[in-house]
Structure formats: C-alpha cells, structure tokens
Amino acid sequence: MTGLLKFSGSSSDYSSSKFVIFGAPFDSTTSFRSGQRFGPNRIREASSTLERFVYTNQTNFKEIGVYDMGDVELTVNPDKMIEHVYEATRKILSDGKFPIMLGGEHSVSIGASLALREFDGSILFLDAHPDFRDSLLGERLSHGSVAKRSIENLSLEKVAAIGLRSISMEEFHDPAFKRYNMSTTDDVRREGVEKIVEKSLTKLNSDKIYLSLDLDIIDPAFAPGVATPEPFGLDPFHIREIIKLIGKKLVGADIVELDPPYDNGNTAILAARFVQEIISSKTSH
Numbered sequence: 001m002t003g004l005l006k007f008s009g010s011s012s013d014y015s016s017s018k019f020v021i022f023g024a025p026f027d028s029t030t031s032f033r034s035g036q037r038f039g040p041n042r043i044r045e046a047s048s049t050l051e052r053f054v055y056t057n058q059t060n061f062k063e064i065g066v067y068d069m070g071d072v073e074l075t076v077n078p079d080k081m082i083e084h085v086y087e088a089t090r091k092i093l094s095d096g097k098f099p100i101m102l103g104g105e106h107s108v109s110i111g112a113s114l115a116l117r118e119f120d121g122s123i124l125f126l127d128a129h130p131d132f133r134d135s136l137l138g139e140r141l142s143h144g145s146v147a148k149r150s151i152e153n154l155s156l157e158k159v160a161a162i163g164l165r166s167i168s169m170e171e172f173h174d175p176a177f178k179r180y181n182m183s184t185t186d187d188v189r190r191e192g193v194e195k196i197v198e199k200s201l202t203k204l205n206s207d208k209i210y211l212s213l214d215l216d217i218i219d220p221a222f223a224p225g226v227a228t229p230e231p232f233g234l235d236p237f238h239i240r241e242i243i244k245l246i247g248k249k250l251v252g253a254d255i256v257e258l259d260p261p262y263d264n265g266n267t268a269i270l271a272a273r274f275v276q277e278i279i280s281s282k283t284s285h
C-alpha cells in the first residue's frame with residue numbers, strides 16, 4: 001500500500017475501524033479518455049473541503065472508525081490489478097470490516113466480485129452502461145466487461161444494475177442480458193427511485209450487497225469528470241436516495257471512473273460526498 005494523502009476524517013487505525021478506504025489507481029483498459037488512475041487521490045483531496053459531520057443524520061466522522069490504507073500497488077496489468085483488489089477486499093471483509101474502494105476505472109471491481117464470491121455477497125451496479133461485453137478492444141478484464149465477469153464469478157441472480165442508458169447491440173442480444181436484473185435511467189425517472197430499488201432488491205434477494213458506483217450514471221452536467229460521459233443521466237439526489245434505501249444491506253462499496261483531467265472539480269467532490277453518504281447510511285439509526 002502506498003500514498004500520503006488520506007481521506008478526510010479517516011484518522012482511526014485499522015484495528016479500531018469499521019470502514020476501510022483504499023485506492024485502485026488504474027486506467028489501462030479505458031476505451032475513450034484515460035486518467036482514472038488519478039481518481040483516488042483526487043477524491044481524497046476533494047474530501048478535505050467537506051464537513052466531518054453529516055447533519056442529516058448527525059454522523060460524526062471524528063467518532064466513526066474510518067481508516068484509509070492508501071492505494072494498492074501500481075500496475076498497468078489488469079490481471080495484477082484485479083488480484084490486488086481481490087486481496088485487499090477479501091482481507092477487509094474477512095476482518096469483519098466494510099471496504100470502500102476508490103477507482104480507477106471500472107475493471108477494478110472485478111477483483112471485488114472475486115472476493116464477494118467467498119462471502120456469499122451480491123453486487124448492485126449503478127452505471128450508465130451494462131458493462132456486459134465479453135471483451136472490449138481485445139481485453140476480457142475490461143471496464144466494458146465488469147458485469148459479465150462478475151456474473152461469472154457470482155451468478156446472474158447475484159448481480160443487478162440500475163441506471164442503464166447506453167447499451168450496445170452485442171449486449172442487447174446477449175441471452176443473459178434478457179434475464180438480467182436491470183433497470184434504465186428512464187425507468188428510474190418514470191417510476192421513482194423507491195419503486196426501482198424495491199424491484200431490484202426483491203429480485204436480488206440478498207442481505208449482503210456490494211455497491212459499485214460508476215460515476216457516469218450521473219448526468220454529465222453534474223459529473224463531467226468521467227471517462228465515458230453519457231447524456232440523459234440521473235442527478236445526485238437520485239444516487240443519494242438509492243444509497244439511503246440500501247444502506248442497511250451494504251457490505252462494501254466502490255466509486256469508480258472519476259477522470260480528473262476532464263473534471264471541473266465537481267465530480268471529485270461528489271465522489272467524496274458519496275463516500276460519506278455510504279458511511280452515513282450504514283451508521284444511521
């Protein structure tokens with residue numbers, strides 16, 4: 001583990017912390033614009049502007065045990081990065097703690113799915129894209145294949161997605177995709193967050209949910225600093241509500257695809273705030 005910057009308020013040590021933050025700086029399989037390797041530290045930097053108190057449910061970050069263990073070892077090889085993420089996630093989960101990974105591009109979450117397999121966990125993706133391709137640009141461990149690999153590592157019943165709005169023909173005609181527990185951005189806007197989350201969770205039927213938050217689920221107007229921006233997105237309130245609704249069932253989370261070179265600063269602050277919201281949703285009464 002490396003790195004000097006720490007997430008704001010992560011002042012506890014490992015043994016007394018319930019929440020463990022770590023970074024996965026990686027962008028080797030990116031298909032459009034790169035820079036996600038700078039994500040973890042930019043989120044840490046942005047976190048310094050936030051209050052260490054979330055007034056909505058009086059979460060006090062000075063009192064909660066939060067530890068930032070730095071970044072996993074740097075590599076440009078997807079196999080190795082996924083292995084690093086798998087090991088970090090497995091260690092944190094097996095110590096009875098809650099991992100929060102800062103990406104990095106979305107392929108790093110494949111490592112989390114490998115760890116979740118050992119803990120009977122499931123994954124809920126929040127993403128504009130299904131990431132259901134068998135491979136992208138010749139790489140099977142791609143940001144475009146995260147859901148596909150996660151389903152192989154877990155099962156179709158243990159994976160769900162909310163917020164999709166950009167689906168390739170290959171993905172659309174995949175027989176597994178027809179049975180996939182997913183809803184679109186339009187579904188959320190039409191039916192409301194509460195109903196969509198209820199539908200997803202009923203089908204997912206798991207009390208151990210890992211949230212994988214690809215920041216491109218949010219409209220580029222709110223979150224321009226992502227690698228593959230997609231118009232017609234959700235707004236940050238939708239995401240906060242989803243986090244609140246599933247909070248009690250969460251066992252871990254990641255926030256991926258922040259692309260600092262393309263950010264005006266707002267996406268990083270939003271990402272930092274989502275870290276707080278995730279912790280806050282677990283600690284609220």
Ligand code: MN
Pocket residue numbers: 106127129131143146214
């Ligand atoms: Mn994704």
Ligand code: MN
Pocket residue numbers: 127128129214216217228
């Ligand atoms: Mn995406």
